[in-house]
Amino acid sequence: MSGLDLDLSTEQAILRDAVQRVLADVDCPDWDLLASQLGLAGLCLPEVLGGFAGGPIEVALVMAELGPALAGADWLSHSAASGLLARVAPDHPALADLARGSARAALVAPETALDLPDAAAGGRVAGTVRQVAGGATADIFVVIAGATIAVVSSTDVRRSPRPLHDGSIAADIAFDGARGEMHNDAAAAAAARDLVLAGRCAEATGLMQQMLADTAGYLVERRQFGVPIATFQVLRHRLADMQLVSLQAAGHIDEATAARAVALDRGLVFSLHDELRLT
16 A cells, blocks of 8 residues: 555556555565565666666655555665665675675665764774664665765674664664775765655655554444444544645655755644644
8 A cells, every 4th residue: 555646657656566466465574575576675776787777756665565564674774775885886796686685785874873983984984873774684884974985894893783663673883993995975975865765754654544544444443422433523634634744745755855854844843733732
């Protein structure tokens, strides 16, 4: 069930439908299903590498479907990291394995972790970064520190798995001055971070649409005073509010960073105001 009301190309519709068909019979898809059965490991990699050359819309479509299962964090981190690596180092030997899913990457950025490394210069990365999405199983870390992008092998770091409340497992990564392959590309770094934001926005939209469907079903089934509570006007208004917020989230996925931030901030402020007023 996709929460995204977008005009899709034929290829994008096929992608969405394929993910929906697979997830219809699976509560929480694992990496093997996403990478092997659906081929999503290479979604953001060029076709010459065996990927699909997908962008924000394709990522958003997948994340909206994975959202209700809370199964998208590791995949999103991998997709953003591998896409960024392909952009700054198109001949990197790991890219083919990343496209197949036999190797996994994780992005280390403010959108995917709680901290940033203390340094990413002089060919080395220092510091400990907490709760890196996808960090527990990554073979390669793509670290964003300002305009600097460092590519670090998992063999050069220490990691401590960290189970999260949603059932996923992140990791704390200690770089300890690990040697990395350094690149300087502020535009590529910003694009990767925006991709994660777009994906998380779509994930939230998918979650809200599932909550909306579950709530609507409950309102019809639950009866009070001899009638379904769906007939109560205040609850119908709250249901409409949920629908409006989810549509706002979907509508700003692919906007420029500044416009998206303003629009989403405004929507969140209004939503919070209504929540405080109605509770």
